[in-house]
Amino acid sequence: xxxxxxxxxxxxxxxxxxxxxxxxxxxxxxxxxxxxxxxxxxxxxxxxxxxxxxxxxxxxxxxxxxxxxxxxxxxxxxxxxxxxxxxxxxxxxxxxxxxxxxxxxxxxxxxxxxxxxxxxxxxxxxxxxxxxxxxxxxxxxxxxxxxxxxxxxxxxxxxxxxxxxxxxxxxxxxxxxxxxxxxxxxxxxxxxxxxxxxxxxxxxxxxxxxxxxxxxxxxxxxx
Amino acid sequence: xxxxxxxxxxxxxxxxxxxxxxxxxxxxxxxxxxxxxxxxxxxxxxxxxxxxxxxxxxxxxxxxxxxxxxxxxxxxxxxxxxxxxxxxxxxxxxxxxxxxxxxxxxxxxxxxxxxxxxxxxxxxxxxxxxxxxxxxxxxxxxxxxxxxxxxxxxxxxxxxxxxxxxxxxxxxxxxxxxxxxxxxxxxxxxxxxxxxxxxxxxxxxxxxxxxxxxxxxxxxxxxxxxxxxxxxxxxxxxxxxxxxxxxxxxxxxxxxxxxxxxxxxx
Numbered sequence: 359x360x361x362x363x364x365x366x367x368x369x370x371x372x373x374x375x376x377x378x379x380x381x382x383x384x385x386x387x388x389x390x391x392x393x394x395x396x397x398x399x400x401x402x403x404x405x406x407x408x409x410x411x412x413x414x415x416x417x418x419x420x421x422x423x424x425x426x427x428x429x430x431x432x433x434x435x436x437x438x439x440x441x442x443x444x445x446x447x448x449x450x451x452x453x454x455x456x457x458x459x460x461x462x463x464x465x466x467x468x469x470x471x472x473x474x475x476x477x478x479x480x481x482x483x484x485x486x487x488x489x490x491x492x493x494x495x496x497x498x499x500x501x502x503x504x505x506x507x508x509x510x511x512x513x514x515x516x517x518x519x520x521x522x523x524x525x526x527x528x529x530x531x532x533x534x535x536x537x538x539x540x541x542x543x544x545x546x547x548x549x550x551x552x553x554x555x556x557x558x559x560x561x562x563x564x565x566x567x568x569x570x571x572x573x574x575x576x577x578x579x580x581x
Numbered sequence: 582x583x584x585x586x587x588x589x590x591x592x593x594x595x596x597x598x599x600x601x602x603x604x605x606x607x608x609x610x611x612x613x614x615x616x617x618x619x620x621x622x623x624x625x626x627x628x629x630x631x632x633x634x635x636x637x638x639x640x641x642x643x644x645x646x647x648x649x650x651x652x653x654x655x656x657x658x659x660x661x662x663x664x665x666x667x668x669x670x671x672x673x674x675x676x677x678x679x680x681x682x683x684x685x686x687x688x689x690x691x692x693x694x695x696x697x698x699x700x701x702x703x704x705x706x707x708x709x710x711x712x713x714x715x716x717x718x719x720x721x722x723x724x725x726x727x728x729x730x731x732x733x734x735x736x737x738x739x740x741x742x743x744x745x746x747x748x749x750x751x752x753x754x755x756x757x758x759x760x761x762x763x764x765x766x767x768x769x770x771x772x773x774x775x776x777x778x779x780x781x782x783x784x785x786x787x788x789x790x791x792x793x794x795x796x797x798x799x800x801x802x803x804x805x806x807x808x809x810x811x812x813x814x815x816x817x818x819x820x821x822x823x824x825x826x827x828x829x830x831x832x833x834x835x836x837x838x839x840x841x842x843x844x845x846x847x
Contacts, residue, residue, distance in 0.1 A: 486690035490704035
C-alpha cells in the first residue's frame with residue numbers, strides 16, 4: 359500500500375486484509391467460541407446443580423464463586439489468569455487462558471439460565487418421578503434435563519452469541535483472534551479504519567443471522 | 582369400627598397410626614387412625630382442605646408425616662426399623678418402600694419428552710430392571726387395557742386430557758403396585774371425557790385386586806366401585822362405612838349436607 363494518499367476508504371488495502379481476517383476468524387474466533395461454549399454449557403450445569411445442592415458446603419461456595427465471576431470484568435480475569443497465576447506456578451498458554459476465562463465467565467451466566475429452566479419445570483413432573491420410584495439420577499437425566507434443555511435452547515443460543523462477541527477481549531493477552539489481527543494490520547500500516555470495519559462486519563454477518571435463527575427457534579418451541 | 586377389617590387375613594394393607602401432618606402453623610391431620618384391608622377400595626370424600634389429598638400424598642411419600650407412623654402391609658413406610666426402634670425413613674429406604682404404591686394425578690403429569698409407550702416403559706425398565714422388550718410388551722398390554730394402544734408412539738402433548746389420563750393410569754399400573762392412589766383423576770377433564778376414564782377405572786377395579794384409595798367428587802363412581810367410604814372434615818374422619826350406608830343414610834349431619842351440596846352441584 360502506498361501510504362501517501364489519505365483517502366477515506368482504501369479498497370486495495372481492504373482486499374489485502376480481508377482474507378487474513380477471515381482466516382483468523384475461522385481459525386481462532388470461531389474455535390475459541392466453540393470451545394468456550396462447551397465449557398460454559400457443561401460447567402454452567404454443574405454450577406446450577408451445585409447451587410441447588412442440599413449440602414450447604416456445596417451450595418454456598420458455588421453461589422459465591424458464581425457471583426464473583428459474574429461481578430468482575432473479563433479483561434481483569436484474563437490478566438489475572440495469564441499474568442497472575444504463573445506467580446503460583448500455573449502457566450497457561452494465551453489461547454487456553456482465553457478459552458478457560460471466557461468459558462468459566464459464561465458458565466456463571468449459563469448457571470442462571472439453567473436455574474430458570476429448572477425452576478420452570480412443573481412440580482407435577484417431579485412428583486410423577488417420585489410416584490414411579492425413579493432414582494434421582496434417572497429423574498434428572500431421563501425426565502428433567504431433556505425438558506430443561508428444550509426450554510433453554512434459545513437463551514443458550516443468545517448466551518453463545520454474546521460470548522462470541524466478547525472474544526475480542528483476548529487482545530489483552532495477545533491471542534491472534536480476528537480483532538487482534540485487525541489491530542496488527544492497523545499498527546503496521548497506520549490505517550485502522552478498513553481492518554476494524556471489516557472485522558466488525560464479519561461479526562455482524564455471523565451474529566445477526568444466528569440471532570434471527572434463535573428467535574425463530576424460540577417461537578417454534580413456544581408453540 | 583369397620584367390619585371390613587375382618588376381610589383381611591393378616592396385616593392390613595395400609596394402617597395410619599396417630600398420623601399428624603402440619604403445614605407451618607396449620608394442622609391438616611391431627612392424630613389420624615384407620616386401617617385398610619388388602620384389596621379394599623376406599624373413597625375419601627369431604628370438603629376441600631379436609632385432608633383427603635394429604636392422606637394420598639403422605640402415602641406416596643410426596644410429603645413427610647409430622648408425627649405418627651404409616652404402615653404398609655406390616656412394614657413401616659414413613660419410618661425404618663433400627664433394631665427395635667423406628668426412626669424417620671431415609672431417602673434410600675423410601676425409594677424402595679414406595680415401589681409398592683402407585684399414584685395417578687389430577688394433572689396427569691405425563692413426561693412430555695417421551696412418547697406414550699416410553700412413559701409407560703420408563704419405570705419398569707429403570708426401576709424394576711425389566712428388559713426393553715418385556716417392558717414394551719407389558720406396556721402395550723396395559724395401553725390396550727386402557728384403550729390407548731393406537732397411540733403408543735404419540736407424544737402426550739398431542740393427546741386430549743382423557744387420553745393422557747388413561748396413559749397415566751397405564752403408567753402407574755406398569756409398576757404392578759399393591760396400592761393405587763387416585764387423586765381427583767377426573768377433575769381436570771371435560772365432562773364428556775370423564776366417562777372414558779371412569780370406565781377404565783371400573784374395569785381395573787373389577788379385574789384386579791389392587792387396594793385403591795380414591796379421592797373424587799364423582800359420587801356415582803364412588804358408590805359403584807368402592808367397598809367403603811370415609812367422610813373427612815377438618816382433618817378428622819367423621820364417618821366411615823359402606824357406600825350404601827354413607828350415601829343413603831349417613832349418621833352424621835355434616836355428611837348429609839356435604840353430599841346434598843355435591844349432588845346438587847351436578
